[in-house]
Amino acid sequence: MRSGNAPIYSTPKEDPAFSELIANLKIKDFPDMISKIKNRHIASGRLMHAINEMAGVKDLGKYVSGASENWLLHLKEKIALAESKVTKAAEKYKKSSNDEIKKQVKDELESCGLLVLPYIKDEIEAGNTAMIELLPDLVDKYFAEGKDNQADRTKDYWDNWFKKHSEDIKALKAVAEDLK
Incomplete structure (x- = not known):
């Protein structure tokens, strides 16, 4: 367990908050999602996973666990x-x-x-x-x-x-x- 008793999920799909988040997002939301990732929004990790999932970009998911700047560089x-x-x-x-x-x-x-x-x-x-x-x-x-x-x-x-x-x-x- 991490601080605040938040559970650690081995995949984003196991995280109920991720499922709820991605269900409400659309491709048209990508610019706003990228802006939040750049600004280190509390849900940045989930947003990176959501973009990976929705856009189907191969090999981008392996950078999610690192810094958002690294992920953005690989997206670029x-x-x-x-x-x-x-x-x-x-x-x-x-x-x-x-x-x-x-x-x-x-x-x-x-x-x-x-x-x-x-x-x-x-x-x-x-x-x-x-x-x-x-x-x-x-x-x-x-x-x-x-x-x-x-x-x-x-x-x-x-x-x-x-x-x-x-x-x-x-x-x-x-x-x-x-x-x-």
Whole structure:
């Protein structure tokens, strides 16, 4: 037991306060969450875990037990990596329609979780509509919208999806800009 008789939980999911906290947070809340982490809010550790859980960023969770500055530094690196990986993925998609390359690109982007979403959106808006193929797996994994018929997911579908989730995209971009 720690001081104040607060129990020590081996994982954040065992902590009832974490479950309550994350149930009420959305991706659009990321900028506020980052601000609280920067200001060493009493719930900083839980907020870091919540972002890890919600954004699906690989290997970021191992930095939660350290100082929040260390975690923020690694988040900043993951954001830069996400942007770089999407840029490289876009180049690969423009050069090849090979299924093996497309699978490789999806696997590479998976480690960055939702951090890639604003950059994929930018690529699609810039005319690289082949990048639409990356969205179903990402969206189905992190958004509770149910898996509808992927064949019906046209550019118009994704344009509407991005409009519906504009607050989430803006929040992810705001975090990226804030940490640059």
